[in-house]
Amino acid sequence: MQKTADFVLLIATEDRKGIVAAVANSIASQDCNIVENSQFGDAYTGRFFMRVAICGPQAMTIESFTEAFTPVATAFRLEWRIHDLRRKLKAMIMVSQGGHCLNDLLYRTSTNRLPMEVTSVVSNHTTWQRRAEHEGVPFYHLPITPETKLEQEARLMQLVEEQEVDLIILARYMQVLSDQLCRKLDGRVINIHHSFLPGFKGAKPYHRAYERGVKMVGATAHYVTPDLDEGPIITQDVSIVDHADTVEDLIAQGQDTESRVLARAVKLHLEHRVMLNGSRTIVFK
Template identity: 75%
Template sequence: MALIKPDFILLLSCVDRKGLVAAIANSIASQNCNIVQNSQYGDSTTGRFFMRLSLAAPESMTVESFSEAFMPVATAYNLDWKVHDLKNKLRAIVMVSKGGHCLNDLLYRIATGYVPMTVTSIVSNHMTWSRRAEHENIPYHHLPITPETKTEQEARLLELIEEQEADLVILARYMQVLSDDLCEKLAGRAINIHHSFLPGFKGARPYHRAYDRGVKMVGATAHYVTADLDEGPIIAQDVSIVDHADTVEDLIAQGQEVESRVLTRAVKAHCEHRVMQNGLRTVVFK
C-alpha cells in the first residue's frame, strides 16, 4: 500500500481549551482533507497548545481556499496559525565568512534532497567561497563590512532578501554581529550556529577557552537570531566527547563537525515546518 503524501502543513497555537482538537479536525474533514500526520503539545507552564498537521488535500485546493474555510475555527479559538504548501520549498540566503564547514555541509544536504530548500545566493564579507558558489551555480555576493560601512552593508543585505524573496537567512559561521534593527526585521526567519553548547563559552575563541577549562565535551547550538546576542530561541544542540589528551586543534575539528550537523538539523526542521516558537523556547516536532 502506497503511503499518502501530504500537500499542506498546518501549524497552530493557542490557549489550550476543551473541544479544540475536535473543532480543528471537523473543519479539516469538511474540506475533504485527510490528516496524514498529527503532532501536538500542551505546555503546562504557559497553558498554550501547539499543533502540527500534515494534510492530504483535493487537487484543486490552494492555501487561500483552505485558509478561507478554516477561518471560522481560527477566529472562534483565537488561533495563531499558518498553512504551508509543500510544493513550495523555502528560499534561503546563506551567509558565511572564512570558515566553510557549515556551508559545505548544507550545500551537500540540499543537493541530496535531505534539506528541502533552495539557496538563492551566498553572501559573504570575504571572497573565500566564491569559487565554491560558482561550482554550485549559486550567485555570490561579496559584501565587505567595517564599522563605518555596517549600516550600508546591512541595507544592501535587506535589498537582496527582498529581491530574492528569501524566506530564511542562515548564518553559517558568518562572523559578524547583526545590528538590533536587522535582527528585528529578520525575527523568526534567521538561524545562527553558535560554536559552543550555549550558554557556555560565548564570544571569541570558545574552543581555546573550553580547552583551558578542561572540558569533557564540546558542542554547538543552532538558534533563531535576536537582538540579544546568542540568546535566541534554541532549535537544536549536540555535543562531542573529548578527553585530557585532545589538543585545541582536536577540539576545533570535533567542534566544526558538530556545528555542521547541528545547523543542518535546525535548518531542516525549519524548512519542514516543524519548529514553533514558544516565548524564549521552541517546540520542535519530530
C-alpha cells in the same frame, strides 16, 4: 502506501477543550487526510501548540483552505498558519572564512536532503566564491567595517527583498547583525554557535573549553534576536572528548558538530516543525 503531505497547519492558542476535534472536523470537511499530527499543551504558560501535516484534493490551495478554516480559527481564537510543502523555501546562506557549514549545506541541498532553494551565498570575504559558483549559486561579496555597517546591511536587505528570501542561514558568518536588522528579520534567521550555549560565549570558545578540561564540545542552532546568542534554541548536540585531545582536535570535532546541528535546525525549520513559545521553542520531530 501512505500519501505525502502537501500542507502543514500550525496552531498556537490558549489551551482549552475541543480544539483538536474542531480542527480535525474542519480538515475532514475539506476532503483532506491527516498524514501526521503532533500537539503539546504547555502547563506552565497555558498555551497549546499543534502541527498537522495534511494531504488534500488536487484543487486545494492556501486560499481555499483559509476560507474554510477561518470559522474554526475565529471561534477558538487560534493563531495559525498554513504552509504549502510543494513550494521550497528560498534560503540565503551567509558565511565568513570558515566553510565547513557552508559546504555541508550546499551538499545536502544538492542531494535533496534539505528541501530548499539556495538563492545566494553572501560573504564579507571572497574565500568561498568559487565554491558557491561551482554549485551554480550566485555569490555576493559584501565587505563590512564599523563605518560601513549600515550601508552593508542596507544592501543585504535589498538582496533579501529582490530574491524573496524566506530564511537566512548564518553558516559561521562572523559579524553581529544590528538590532534593527534582527527585528526586521525576526524568526527568519538561524545562527550556529560554536558552543553548547550558554557556555563559552565570545572569542576562542574551543581554546577556553580546552583550558577548562571539558569532556564534551557542543554546538547550538538558534534564531537570531537583538540579544547576542540569546535567541530561542532550535537544537543542540555534543561530541565526546578527553584529556588526550588537543585544541585542534576539539576544533575539528566541534566543526563536525556545528555542521550537523545547523543542518538539523534548518531541516526542522523548512519542514515547519519549530514554533516559538516566548523565548523557548516547541520542536515537533
